[in-house]
Amino acid sequence: MAENFELQPLTDEQVEQQRIMLIEKRDRTLAAVKAAEQNQDPDELRVADEMDLSSVGYDQAFEFRLRDRDATLLKKIDKAIRRIEAGEYNFCEECDAVIGANRLLARPEANLCIDCKEKQEHVEKMYEKRRQRMTSFEM
Ligand SMILES: [Zn+2]
Structure with a gap:
């Protein structure tokens, strides 16, 4: 009989270490x-958001992507900290399965078990393909 492989949750101590680490990461990201933002005029940013990024300079486009990424990361970090405070950190938001210590240590912002994450990525890819098809119809 095959051994039943079960994912281990993080210990309370490990969860606390993750919490401290996430708060530090959030502070660093916020500072960045x-x-x-201090180098950028907010009005300029709004206009740029509506522009095709290919029409702005490469450096600027790169910076917008970076800001986008930072904003997404911040949301994920905040959520992870809230999940720790609610005592839900070890469990998948979708199916309540144990996410697994290895996965959480490698990806501290993870909120889904690997199965649910793969399903979500699959759905995102499908939407992306559909979006690309729709865009090519418009042209
Ligand atoms: Zn799950």
Whole structure:
């Protein structure tokens, strides 16, 4: 009979270490976002958001992508911290399965078990393909 492989949750101590690490990461990311904002006129940013990024300079486009990424990361970090405080950190948001210590240590912002994450990525890819098809119809 095959051994039943079960994922291990993080210990309370490990969860606390993750919490401290996530708070530090959030502070670092916030500081980086604030520093970037100080160099940028907010009106300019709004206009740029509506523009095709290919029409702005490469450096600017790169910076917008970075800001986008930082904003997404911040949301994920905040959510992870809230999940820790609610005592839900070890469990998948979708199916309540144990996410697994290895996965959480490697990806501290993870909120889904690997199965649910793969399903979600599959759905995202499908939407992306559909979006690309629709865009090519418009042309
Ligand atoms: Zn799951």
